[in-house]
Amino acid sequence: AQTAPHWEDPEVIEINKEPGRAIFHSWDNAQKAVKGDVAQAFHQSLDGHWYFHLSHNPDGRPEGFYLPGFDYSGWDKIEVPGNWEVQGYDVPIYVNHPYEFADPRTPITDLQNGPEPPRVPRDYNPVGSFRHTFHVSEAWDGREIFIHFGSVKSAFYLWINGEKVGYSQGSKLPTEFNITPWIQPGQENQMAVQVFRWSDASYLECQDFWRISGISRRVFLYSQPKVRIKDFEVVSVLDDRYRDGRFSLFTEIANHNPGNERLWLEYRLLDKENEIARGEQAAKVTAGENILLEFHRELPDITPWSAENPYLFTLLIALKDRRGRVLESTSTRIGFRSVEIKRGQLLVNGVPITLKGVNIHEHHHETGHVLIEEMMLEDIRLMKQFNINAVRLSHYPFPERWYELCDEHGLYVVDEANIESHGLYYGERSLAHNPDWELAHVDRIVRMIERTRNHPSVITWSMGNEAGNGVNFYAGYHAAKDADRTKRPVQYERVEIGSRFQLMFDWNSDIIVPQYPGPSTFEWFGQRVLDRPFIPSEYAHSMGNSTGNFQEYWDEINKYPQLQGGFIWDWVDQGIRHTDDEGRSFFAYGGHFGEGMPTDGNFLLNGIVFPDRRIQPAMHEVKKAHESVRFSLLFSNDSMARVLVENLYDFTPLDKFDYVAYIKADGQKVKSIEVPQPAAQPHTSEVLVLDIGGVDVQPATEYFLHLEVRTPEATTMVPAGHIVANEQILLPWEAEHVIGERILPGLTLSRKEEVVSFENDELRVVFDTRSGRMTQYRWQGTEFLSQGEGPAPDMWRAVTDNDFGNGMHRNNIAWKKATMEAEVAGFAVGPKGEGAYEVQVAWKLPYVSTRWETRYTVMGDGRVHVYNKLLASEVESSDIPRVGMVMNMNTEFEHFTWYGRGPWENYCDRNISAFVDVYKSHVNDQMVPYIRPQENGNKTGVRWASLANNEGTGLMMISDRDNEREGLEVTAMPYASVDFDAREQYEYGPVHLELAYIEQVEPRDYIRWNIDYGQRGVAGINSWGAGPLDKYLLKVDRDYEYGFTLVPFSGESREEIVRISKMR
Incomplete structure (x- = not known):
């Protein structure tokens, strides 16, 4: 043969x-x-x-x-x-x-x-x-x-x-x-x-x-040299009391000379520049042979290594000839760190730790799989600043320099063998069952361990990913234990047996590391006594505009001891810089290269940072949920607040940080507060008593207590004053709200065919009875509306990657049809007291068998109150993508200010990091450039928002106080929603293969302004079926009502803008 x-x-x-x-x-x-x-x-x-x-x-x-x-x-x-x-x-x-x-x-x-x-x-x-x-x-x-x-x-x-x-x-x-x-x-x-x-x-x-x-x-x-140090293994762990160090050095010496050699091997262990241990021994090495020399030493009161305090020592090893001349000297940096599993928990240095992790691919946006050190440092800098303390190297070992940097700067590492046979799946064809492939499996696992076992940052070995389970991984598990004298935990995600809530796990993984459990699965496991820690190897699939319900995961993790974190999928969008036929630079994904080649499209764009490491809005949510200091209000009155502060760090006491507290109202700081220095030890809490008195409480005003935990001094990765944790707490202060009397100027009503207008010397508001839309809104000579497109019902959003995965583009398409084909079913006008008229518009919504009703109150001083009601529907879809109104403003109104959650994009299931405040931006900066275009730029909890021109003239939206939700949701940008949608009409097809990219989206000659009751959440469990959690859906079987007031303004001061926002 x-x-x-x-x-x-x-x-x-x-x-x-x-x-x-x-x-x-x-x-x-x-x-x-x-x-x-x-x-x-x-x-x-x-x-x-x-x-x-x-x-x-x-x-x-x-x-x-x-x-x-x-x-x-x-x-x-x-x-x-x-x-x-x-x-x-x-x-x-x-x-x-x-x-x-x-x-x-x-x-x-x-x-x-x-x-x-x-x-x-x-x-x-x-x-x-x-x-x-x-x-x-x-x-x-x-x-x-x-x-x-x-x-x-x-x-x-x-x-x-x-x-x-x-x-x-x-x-x-x-x-x-x-x-x-x-x-x-x-x-x-x-x-x-x-x-x-x-x-x-x-x-x-x-x-x-x-x-x-x-x-x-x-x-x-x-x-x-001919007689050389071939390899060495360092065992530097803590004793059973986790106080003293246990140091062992195993050094392999090879003799390439034709004769026997006598030599000395010496080691020195340095703490900075101070020698804390030394040893030497003589040996004889036979020609052409190898020998193994061992040193063992106890070191009292050693400073341990952890991701929170990555303390390193320098180990020097010298090989000398019989006369004492140095043949060879080498060095490495080591840390004293124990890793073990006890009572079903993963312990580092005797302490149960929490892994706030991400999966990371070896990716550079210009060079592919070639990483430079500057990019590694940028990754680590961002991880440290955004409360990420662990990385799973998915799905292969990284360059040697990566481990050295993790040792130095403090990241826990799951080192993973380069084994994935996903394309053969997990049944009989899986190579895990084929003995012809045992050598290949085991060699990859063992060589990985032999290379990086001296690194303190490496706390677990992973045998691979999505390669089935069988005899080759049973052999791999035993080989991994034999190759590592410290006996680190060995994990493998494909040991699952059964399905959700019925899972059992094969013996050859020391940790339960499933993929993509939802928050309810976390809770299910948390409520049980497990023989192993539960740390999902992949969760929170962050494809496109995603990472919703992330806090729900951490609510469960912080509740149950055996839930010890997880690893987000994943760190970086794997786009590669490319240039299109029109000379535009963009991030390419699958299918952009080579016509007729197989592709899975944009399914590799799952990061919480863009390919060039610009952060995505989801990063802020990750940072917030990962915080290791947590505040909650226990009690407050008009002079004092008792705040519980919890230390969720594993090794760091709270007296290592600086603390800042203050009260804000309407975007302004109204009181600074002295914070007593907390000293809570890890995994404990204490109560702070804060003096919050002396604030002149005003009517119709929200007062927020802000607490910040800051670094007192800079490190190489984190600057001084960096906020590691913060919280915003709404104080329950209320003052009597006085409604001012307003005399409204008169209005003249005119009807001409399909046009109804209201005007006086300063105002002209026009409606089209056929479309039901306001077509003109002119105040003091300034026209706000572009192309006559005032508010209209909007029940659709540009489909996100998760929306595609859970079938929104098919299951909920009736709401897009209803939006695009809504018909006016009724239009009525009548007086509403002195100086005001009411316009009632009803839209028939085809395909969803319901109506949208809007009631405008046009007032002579220029204000227009808008009340909306969407009636319940019996359509088959379970939820509505969006309940809101959209209008187009002239492009001169480019300055966007809002009082709500921000400053970054946020959604109902991803907004815990976005505090309520007054924010200012340019509409051009509101788009989030997700590589494949999709819904973006939303703001939640908006009490008021405004769009203004350079002269300070603009239009303000003020949310009604009796709205069901905490504020409204608002988007303002010079792009239509359809510009980000994969289809202008209704048939979507395999959108992820159609190669759209954000650079193809051109600004419009107007500013789209969505003023919404809300949108469905962006979801974040996976991108191939899981939708938003139920509480983040807009169910079809109920009515939705909300209102807001449009208020023109011109040249007002900031204080006046705030005053206007409180008018009702």
């Missing part, structure tokens, strides 16, 4: 590759090792521009390209590290769970019947051939020389100076080869690399991200 090539043989995962190890550098003395300067180490970067040739398939590979005499001068040059698809070669493909090379949607594969592991396409399987020349210093002569590839996808061969060195696969862990036999120190050396886009390894790399290939992490040479 014909032998399968290496790249189609699951039992050939490497040839001549070095074993896994901790990544460290080699210096020639301890002083250099302490500094950690790689430029002074025996290290040589090979990153840069390499010669490159791309073949369409393996048969087209250039023959003999690795030979020294091969002429590659005509080849292109490509950046390394880099994904070739992002550099203009071949096609970036995005699919979620299918195998992109065996997808029936593409015409270019010979695997038309689906995946056939381990076979990969022969007709279309691009192969990248690389050539690069480098010089090696003569100083490296007589040393062992290695080459390090940080990441190569998916499989590759290496040649040095025309000689084949080896083969490797497993694209998210380093590959190292000992190239000493083939290298020529002091001379130019030639390297050839051949990379296959797809190999049998691709069957284990079916993750939900861009399927792109190449050499995507750094490449470098390093050298070590």
Whole structure:
């Protein structure tokens, strides 16, 4: 039988590759090792521009390209590290769970019947051939020389100076080869690399991200002496009382010399610059053999590492010859930290911790899977500032530098093996059950652990994601325990057995880590005694305008001890910068590259930050729900408030922070309050007594107590004065509301055919009896309305990604039809006392069998009161997307002010972070640029809002005090709602595949102003079926009533605007 090539043989995962190890550098003395300067180490970067040739398939590979005499001068040059698809070669493909090379949607594969592991396409399987020349210093002569590839996808061969060195696969862990036999120190050396886009390894790399290939992490040479430190493992944990440190060092020494060697191994442990431990021992190493040396030490009163206090020590290791001369010195930073599971809880340093986590992909908006350190630092900075303390590396190990930064700045890490075979699903075909694939599974798990087990930030190992469960993961679990002397918890999400509320879990996961449970599932598990912690590996799917009901999750987490957090899906929208035919730069997603290629569209845009790391509104909600200091009002009167402050930190007492308190009314601070310094220890609380007296309470005015917790001093990630937690509490203060008498100027009523008008010297208001709309609103010579489009019923919104997922575009489409095809069923006019008229309009709403009734009261001073009532419907849809009115204002009214929740976009199920205040903005800044256009820019709890021009003339909306809800919902921007909708009419189709992007949306020549009773929530459990929680739906089986007053103004001061807002 014909032998399968290496790249189609699951039992050939490497040839001549070095074993896994901790990544460290080699210096020639301890002083250099302490500094950690790689430029002074025996290290040589090979990153840069390499010669490159791309073949369409393996048969087209250039023959003999690795030979020294091969002429590659005509080849292109490509950046390394880099994904070739992002550099203009071949096609970036995005699919979620299918195998992109065996997808029936593409015409270019010979695997038309689906995946056939381990076979990969022969007709279309691009192969990248690389050539690069480098010089090696003569100083490296007589040393062992290695080459390090940080990441190569998916499989590759290496040649040095025309000689084949080896083969490797497993694209998210380093590959190292000992190239000493083939290298020529002091001379130019030639390297050839051949990379296959797809190999049998691709069957284990079916993750939900861009399927792109190449050499995507750094490449470098390093050298070590003939007798060298091959690897070391550090065990630095706490004793049973969690006070003293237990330190062990296991160091493997290799002897490449032809004779036996006697040597000394020494370690020094430094706390900053102070040595706190030292040890040395002599050893003999047989020629060509390895030995393992051990040190053990107890260290009293050690400062432990945690994400809240990432305290690190420097470990120096030196290898000396028999005369005491240093052969090699290296260093690493370690932390003392214990991780264990006791009584069904995950403990760090003996304390049950809460993981406020996100899943993160290795993604850069311009370079694909190539991350630079500046981007890593920006990610960590944002996480620290927005109360995220944990990351799950989804779904593969990250670059080594990421772990070092997490150690330094304090993030808990779930390190996950590069295993996902989602495209084969979880039944009999799953590779988890196939013993031919055991080596590939176990090797990926063990190599991951061997590389990062010395990092204190890594607190659990994950064996992979969505790859079924079976014998290969049973073997992987045992191998993981054997590879890590600290016995960290091992987790795996696919150990679920059963369905929601009937779940059981297989034995090979130390933590229950399900995907996408809703708040009710959190509660269900919280109410039970579990043998393991409950920490969902993925929840709160944040696709597009999403992350609703996030606080509901944390209400449950903070209530039940075994609910210890979770990991949001996910951190960053995976858009890639691209340019369209009109020269517009935009973030591309699946389908924007390569006509006819398989795609799952925008399903990789699930982040709470945009691809370039600009934050999305959902980030503020995450920060608020993740807060570790919580305030609640116990009692207040007109002079004193008792406030409960709860310390939800795991290790930090509250006296580490500064506190600020004040009272605001109508957007102004009316009193500053001295806060007694809290000192509550972690997981405890205390009561603060605040002096809130001395405020002159005014009628029709809300008074809010604000409390802020701030950092007293700057760290590298968080500035001084940064707010880590805050709260806004409405004080129950009321003063008698005096309704002023107003004498209204007279109005003249005119009727002419289908036009009804009201006017006096300063005012002209016109209605069209056919459309039922106000068509003119002119006051003191200024026209507010654009194109005669005054308020009209609006019961639809541009469909969000979650709306698509839960079928709103199908199930609720009758409300869009009703909005677009509403018919006037009645129009009546009559006097309403002196100087006022009432206009009653009734709209028949087809498809939903109900009516919308609006009653206008037009007053001679320019005010127009609008009262709306939507009657209950018996339509089959369970809810109404929106209950509101929309009007179009002239573009000059571009200055938007509102008194409500803000300043960022918020919705009824995502607004706990948006405090009530007076905010000012420009209408051009109100759009949130979700990559695929959809509903955006809403504000909730709006008591009043105004649009004004540069001269200070404008129109104010004042919510009625007797409205059912706390204020109204308002949107104001120079875009129509339909501009963000995937369809102007009613048939939507597979919208996520239609490749729309926000840069295609052009501003209109008017400002859309929605004044709504409300919208349905944006939802946030998942994006493939779950809708908003029931309490965030506008049910069809009831009436909705709300009112507001439109008030013109001109040049008034801020105080006058506030005074007008209180007029009724």
